[in-house]
Amino acid sequence: QKEVEQDPGPLSVPEGAIVSLNCTYSNSAFQYFMWYRQYSRKGPELLMYTYSSGNKEDGRFTAQVDKSSKYISLFIRDSQPSDSATYLCAMKGQGGSEKLVFGKGTKLTVNP
Amino acid sequence: GAVVSQHPSRVICKSGTSVKIECRSLDFQATTMFWYRQFPKQSLMLMATSNEGSKATYEQGVEKDKFLINHASLTLSTLTVTSAHPEDSSFYICSASRLSINYNSPLHFGNGTRLTVT
Numbered sequence: 001q002k003e004v005e006q007d008p009g010p011l012s013v014p015e016g017a018i019v020s021l022n023c024t025y026s027n028s029a030f031q032y033f034m035w036y037r038q039y040s041r042k043g044p045e046l047l048m049y050t051y052s053s054g055n056k057e058d059g060r061f062t063a064q065v066d067k068s069s070k071y072i073s074l075f076i077r078d079s080q081p082s083d084s085a086t087y088l089c090a091m092k093g094q095g096g097s098e099k100l101v102f103g104k105g106t107k108l109t110v111n112p
Numbered sequence: 113g114a115v116v117s118q119h120p121s122r123v124i125c126k127s128g129t130s131v132k133i134e135c136r137s138l139d140f141q142a143t144t145m146f147w148y149r150q151f152p153k154q155s156l157m158l159m160a161t162s163n164e165g166s167k168a169t170y171e172q173g174v175e176k177d178k179f180l181i182n183h184a185s186l187t188l189s190t191l192t193v194t195s196a197h198p199e200d201s202s203f204y205i206c207s208a209s210r211l212s213i214n215y216n217s218p219l220h221f222g223n224g225t226r227l228t229v230t
Contacts, residue, residue: 036221041224043224044156049218102155
């Protein structure tokens, strides 16, 4: 079993839809959870950064972490064509030597 | 917010030549930077951890003599692909965080360098 599992998609939705992106993980030591958005031929852009369990909201984006289920989610409300990108989940344990572990990324297309 | 700048964004070189990629943290000091490689439709693969003033730490399977890393200052790390071959063609991305302040700060990424070796 891989440390981080993420459905690669592709996921296609109409403009205005609510998008749900998810990752599961196996390492209970993970404490910090991130979502990155990557446009084609660009580096990943940090969207959300959360610590431990709970929800975090930033504009149209909501990140949820359920450590008991080892499951994290990113919700995008009122999706826009400009949200079309690959979304990568990433996570790490406590401490500076802990490496960031990425999911494979989910390719999202929002159709106008 | 934190910004990481990476240059060049694209480079095409002939087989056997060397290519240098620069990664700069623009508004913070980064004692540690990371170099990743990404293949099409794949996630990021950590190649090495670049430490300011000391040798880089390479991941298993990454040739340190082929991928030379120099972290000469708190804002600059360079990756040199030596004697490049077509199989080195890939998307290389650097990242940095304010690890000197908070070990758990999130990573910020450069925009990547698309290397094509002909």
